[in-house]
Amino acid sequence: MGAVELKQRKPPQERQQRVASRPFVASCILIGGLVALVLGIGASISLGAADIDLKTVWAAVFQYDPEQTSHQIIHELRMPRALAAALVGAFLAVSGAIMQGMTRNPLASPSIMGVTAGSTFMIAIAFAFFPGTSYIGLMLWSFAGAGMGAALVFAIGSLSRGGVTPVKLALAGTAVGSLLSALSSAIAIHYRVAQDISFWYAGGVAGVQWVSIKLIVPVAIIGLCLALMLARSITILSLGEEVAKGLGQHTALVKGLGTIAVLLLTGAAVSVAGNIGFIGLVIPHITRFLVGVDYRWIMPCAAVLGGLLLVLADIGARLINAPHETPVGAITAMIGVPFFLYLARREGRGW
Numbered sequence: 001m002g003a004v005e006l007k008q009r010k011p012p013q014e015r016q017q018r019v020a021s022r023p024f025v026a027s028c029i030l031i032g033g034l035v036a037l038v039l040g041i042g043a044s045i046s047l048g049a050a051d052i053d054l055k056t057v058w059a060a061v062f063q064y065d066p067e068q069t070s071h072q073i074i075h076e077l078r079m080p081r082a083l084a085a086a087l088v089g090a091f092l093a094v095s096g097a098i099m100q101g102m103t104r105n106p107l108a109s110p111s112i113m114g115v116t117a118g119s120t121f122m123i124a125i126a127f128a129f130f131p132g133t134s135y136i137g138l139m140l141w142s143f144a145g146a147g148m149g150a151a152l153v154f155a156i157g158s159l160s161r162g163g164v165t166p167v168k169l170a171l172a173g174t175a176v177g178s179l180l181s182a183l184s185s186a187i188a189i190h191y192r193v194a195q196d197i198s199f200w201y202a203g204g205v206a207g208v209q210w211v212s213i214k215l216i217v218p219v220a221i222i223g224l225c226l227a228l229m230l231a232r233s234i235t236i237l238s239l240g241e242e243v244a245k246g247l248g249q250h251t252a253l254v255k256g257l258g259t260i261a262v263l264l265l266t267g268a269a270v271s272v273a274g275n276i277g278f279i280g281l282v283i284p285h286i287t288r289f290l291v292g293v294d295y296r297w298i299m300p301c302a303a304v305l306g307g308l309l310l311v312l313a314d315i316g317a318r319l320i321n322a323p324h325e326t327p328v329g330a331i332t333a334m335i336g337v338p339f340f341l342y343l344a345r346r347e348g349r350g351w
Contacts, residue, residue, distance in 0.1 A: 008233070008271075021294035029290060033304035037086060040311040046083035047315055052078075055342065067129050074208075082346055084208040085314040085328075086307035087220060088273040089283075091265040093306025094227050097287070097298050101234040101257045107170040110146075110266040111277030117177035117184075118149020119270035120201065124184040128191035139215060150259065162204035190231025203276035203329030205314055216268040217317045223264035224303065230258055231295040276329045279306050279334020285339070 045057050052070050059065075060074040065255040091112055099108035110116050122145030127131045133141070184201075188194040233254040237244045244251050269276070287302040313331045320326050 008081060009012050021297060021333050022290070022293035023297060026291040026297035030304060031302045032059040033301070033308055037304060039307045040308055040315070041082045041086060041212070044085065044311050044315050045078040047317055048078065054334055064336050076289060079209040080208045080210050080213050081205050081314070082311060083213055084205040085212070085270055085310045086207065087216065087309070088269045088276065089310030090303035091220060091223070091269040092276065092280040093283035093302040094224060094299055095262045095265045097284040097295065097302045098227055098234060098258050099280070100263050100284050100293050101171060101238040102255055104238055105169050106194065106238070107281070109278070110262070110279035111275070112151035112170060112177070112281060114176035115146045115182040115262065115266045116147065116277065118147070118152070118324055119145040119181040119267055120275050121145050121184045124187045124193070124197050125194045127193040128187050136302050137213060139267065139271040141310060142271040143157065144281040146263045146267040146270065149176060149180060149286035150263070201275060204317065204327055206325060207271060216272055217331065219264050219268045223261045226257060226261040227299050230254060230261065231299045235293065235295040238295065274329070276310070276332055278332045278339070282336050282339050
């Protein structure tokens with residue numbers, strides 16, 4: 001039996017997947033995107049209330065002098081902020097890609113499916129009833145809230161007539177997200193912790209410290225590695241659950257592990273940057289349009305593009321109304337809301 005005959009016997013979905021993926025474009029995005037991301041991080045460190053040239057940034061990174069004020073600003077304020085923007089953008093983009101691939105829902109993302117709202121709600125609970133919670137404790141509350149939000153959305157969506165559909169999940173996510181946001185506001189006002197949790201409402205990476213970076217990096221490594229390990233299975237699952245089962249895939253196991261990856265990545269992102277929406281919606285669509293339907297390419301490319309988008313959005317947040325800062329969540333919403341409306345309109349014509 002020749003190689004040509006073996007190739008002809010591959011399942012049609014697998015052949016379609018191979019044709020639809022664009023490894024060359026994906027490689028260009030990975031290389032060019034990483035270069036752009038490094039330049040963006042450099043610009044993010046350089047720009048701000050105190051103008052610092054790139055030469056000083058280079059010296060502060062590789063020849064740190066604690067006696068110089070500019071080096072202290074770069075080390076203690078701007079470097080963790082720029083790195084946090086890159087990491088959070090990558091986390092949210094990969095989370096959105098996993099959710100869209102597993103559910104075949106073009107509107108799925110952590111912000112629309114109630115995951116980020118659940119994290120914010122549980123952080124409000126922590127501030128109101130457990131004052132003095134450590135940063136690690138807030139991360140755990142954030143993870144628990146992410147799981148609760150996702151569970152509520154899928155539970156409500158599955159109770160509707162006709163079972164779970166992409167539109168029903170989006171509607172359930174919008175309703176659950178609105179409810180949890182309203183409850184968070186009520187708790188914040190009643191227990192007078194609105195100022196403490198206003199940061200999580202607005203979303204942003206200002207004030208992020210190295211301790212936050214050190215805490216989320218191990219979680220990020222686990223979540224991103226899990227996402228990359230599941231990439232091939234999610235590609236098959238995105239063809240349809242019946243097709244995936246027909247190809248011998250354990251769909252329940254893939255969905256369970258994928259959900260864990262989403263909760264880890266989204267929980268870590270919200271614990272650092274609060275409620276930043278629409279990156280998990282926009283970036284996976286753009287990435288899929290550019291590199292095709294193979295999630296082995298979508299995952300790493302979405303991570304790079306998501307990190308780049310949030311770094312640029314954070315730079316814009318500082319420059320649009322300088323010297324005051326605009327919430328990063330507002331900037332990402334300005335990009336994401338028109339995109340969401342476009343997708344909702346297209347969804348009416350099929351996925």
